[in-house]
Amino acid sequence: MTKNWPDNQLPVIARFDVRYRNYLAPDGAITRPPPAFASDIDLLVSLYRAMVLVRAFDLKAVALQRTGRLGTYAVSLGQEAVAVGVASAMRGEDVLLPSYRDNAALIWRGVKLEEILLFWGGDERGNHFSGPVHDFPACIPVGSQAPHAAGVAYAFKLRREPRVAVCLFGDGATSKGDVYEAMNFAGVHKLPVVFVVTNNQWAISVPLRLQTASETLAQKAIAAGFIGEQVDGNDVVAMHAATTEAIAAARDGRGPRLIEAVTYRLGDHTTADDAARYRPPEEVQARWKNEPIGRLRAYLAGCNAWDKTKEEQLVAECQTRIAAAVERYLVTGPRAPETMFDHLYATLPPVYAAQRRDVEENR
């Protein structure tokens, strides 16, 4: 007769923790002692300015799309703190591998506003990036940039370069093998790469609870053998702190990390989407209380570092900068049609020269 052993007598062979990081409450109050850099008010102001700029830029981009002057566009309304917090923790020589909703990171890294407009306006020259020449363009097939990040980081490790790859993707991407395969490999080789999942609760119309049964997305790192941390993605101080730590560890040879930035997509998925079809307005309304910009503004105001005059000045500056970029974008004529062949290969195989001439003659 077999003895019936209760399960609770089996030994536990492993336990894991997932920590949660937040410093600023939605009203701008301090929730726990902030990291040292938070005393650098100039830095916090620059983070604030970057978030305000991208929100205004998004508004303008949507207006351009609605009037037929831009293609489909993905706004980052409500999740500005993620991309800004991440990009501001990177060094110039690090490599960013962004998703399509991470314009704020590109802008921080030095990509020009008119380049972003050019890309979404349907012109590959927008991906030429006059600024960060090593950064990847925004990846559209969800999560497929994660293996690139591992490859980039492997190159850094092989050449003993103190550089870090930083890869951004959304909650939907964590359902793909691509992301797990990349994290798994990065864990095996302790690669200098930081994965950041922007958990904005929705993958177009599919809510997180239909995306995964796991309690956090951060814990996906545990299976890959490294630390996953959940961060308040609406708290730019927490995002900057978490990314800075993760990058420092990666640069130091301590391997990869996963940061789950918990935020909310206040807007539609793209200008081609209508989120009201699948999301009650009360839910969105409630989430507005948590958005990142007002929170930092309240904190800065509390430190006497921000006021109405500064705000008005900033809004005006953003409008001027955006208007100038829009103007440069709109006067940029399309490239000659036959140039669609020009970067296909390093040297165009002569066999395609006739096709190129065909385009030239028919334009």
Added chain:
Amino acid sequence: MSQVTLLEALNMALARAMTDDAGVVVLGEDVGVNGGVFRATVGLQQRFGPERVLDTPLAELLISGLCVGMASQGLRPVGEIQFMGFVYPCIDQLVNHASRLRNRTQGRLSCPMVLRVPHGGGIRAPEHHSESTEAMLAHIPGLRVVIPSSPEHAYGLLLAAIRDPDPVVFLEPTRIYRAAKGEVDDDGVALPLDAAFVLREGRDVTLISWGAMVRETLAAADALDTEGISAEVIDLATLKPFDENTVLASVAHTGRCVIVHEAARTGGFGGEIAALIAERGLTSLLAPIARVTGYDTVMPLLRLEQHYIPSVDRIVAAGRAACRFN
């Protein structure tokens, strides 16, 4: 100069490329200690170390995606997929990233990677190990698809593929990995990509093939010769982009054309060659273009695979029929 197998020639080319360029990295499943399931990478890890000859986790998508990331930073990754039936998880990376990284960044980033993929059947392997779906790869703009047919070509074309500044899928004819032997000088000299090879000159009919099928095609040319038919044999070698001029010049000369490939007929690459000749060589044709191909079936398991793969007899019959047509 010594007699080597096609596999040994590949190994020689990899070792040469790794010696010449510290940026060349070999990666894949079992490529390190084990030297690859076919032994193409044998000895490389001992010579170049585990950082440059890298056993990856069992994840084909990852292998191709890692190559894109490494290549974007100036390395020259050479990924290995164990069998063509396992290449499909890589297609997303090849279509959406490798082949278009240069174009989508207007030349700012590029992707000088090679993905080595065994090609075709005839090795009595299990299911999913014997596919020949090169046409699907050859359809991808921005990619190169290369396939050698002899040890000499394997050496020279693999060196060329590794040195090429753009992504190359390098298909390896598994059936002749060990069956093909030839003299290969390890001189570091590459063969040209995008160029077909005229392996045999002839007067009456052009036989076009690539990879392992070149052997049967050459044997068919010998057999036709005994019947008084002089066949020209072209090894296409690079399928994307393919050497249209050599094909057209040969057909202009012979007036007849038989295309031989192991892949299924519909949508196979033979259709592309036939279309080219119909568009630009029609007036030189003295007979309809013929295709000798695998059938529009799943590649059968080992007991029937020899009935699927075009035989010398089928090629001879097609060549004979083309020459008798009037």
